[in-house]
Amino acid sequence: MISFPWISRSPLPPVARAYCDGTPKRLPRKTPLDQVRFVVIDAETTGFDPLKDSILSLAAAPLQAGVLPLNGLRSWLVYQRGAHLTEAVQVHGILPSDTRLGEAQARVLEEFLPVITGAVLVGHHLAFDVRMLDAALEYHFKIRLQNPMLDTAALAMRAIEAFRKSGYPGQRAPTLDEVCTLCGISPLERHTAAGDTFTTAELLMVLSARLARQLGRPLTTSDLPIDRA
Template sequence: MFYLKKQELKTDPLQLLSKNWQKTMQQLELSAKDARLKAFYQAGAVAAGTALQDIHYVALDFETTGLDPVRDGIVSIGLVPLTLERIYSSKAQSYLVKPRIQLKDSSVIVHGITDSVIAQAPDLEQYIEPLLQALAGKVVLVHHLPIERAFLYHGLMSRIKEGVVFPMIDTLALERGFTQSGLKGWWRSMTAQAKPSLRLADCRRRYQLPAYQPHHAVTDAMGCAELFQAQVARHLSASTPVGKLWS
């Protein structure tokens, strides 16, 4: 996964939405033209008051050709289903995707996916149905929501003339709140201490989670899933309403 500042994203579909995800999904079902999108939105969203312990999640991660969701493309997808108590690693899914643009040397260095690796890979359009089916009715976990949401939105927009949006919980944003707010954040500003890194590996290290090879979509999705469980155990409660965390 790549990282960038939120203001670097040229288009943020989240700006068009409210946090009433049940109502939003109903409206999107009515307006969707693609049958796959209609079926996805029909699955709906859980109520905002639903406790974290009562939800089924999917951790999602993309590797991409670069940082621009309009001009760049997705080259791999990782999906890991979980609940607050268990990660279903045997049901994890990993897809290689052939983008519609040339791979960049700078991105190949990061994720190691070369032209030969994706030479026979399908286009993202072939994954739309299985991807949406895997996410339908779930709360999606990501680490760095703006880039993950925008890449999927524009990836579909360029293929079926419709984007897709749904509720997500951003483990990066959660960690920012846990490490940079309150007394600790005040003391850090007074003493000119550097802000803690929010990269996935560094966030995991603060919870004594094992180190994984970064920039592999399914491994990063697994890392995001484990991080979320650890964040809830340390800072939140299993009874916390999901509406307090999602965007």
């Protein structure tokens, strides 16, 4: 292959380079869960299309060894210039006047990346949040998320009989509200990034404990439906 040394990609910003260098794309199998650092995330957005919609708010909560420090929850409101009312406002309640008080998206991502570096990302229906974050990260830093990922909807389908995969076509993954109802969890500030993050973190602990009881032993990473980015 012919090399053209004068043509090269721009170096990554330090925060992006530190994230990429410090975040393995997979975990060793059989790693005990108490040795794994999880970070639960949630994003509220202007809509569902990563190509034209934007992140309005973002939250992240680290969790390790079954402990969720209350002071560990981080949340950000993202500045949006020229924001206008959309149908999504009826869900998350974030008004254009709110986003004018937010931080610049690049600054939010600069604070967010160190929080998730080296962690397993967790969310409910996580793929949507990842698509939105990937679009923002590509725009600002030319990177994508590379963390191992765990969707609590998939975990619920493994840990709860009522949600087990049936083999029938068209079976959908359970919603956050459905899993919370079955597990006896009262969602906190539903459809806010911070509230859904806290609720999903609680759900992760409950589902993990339930699965450990079923297996009769402490869990390892191979027991959970952890996927590569």
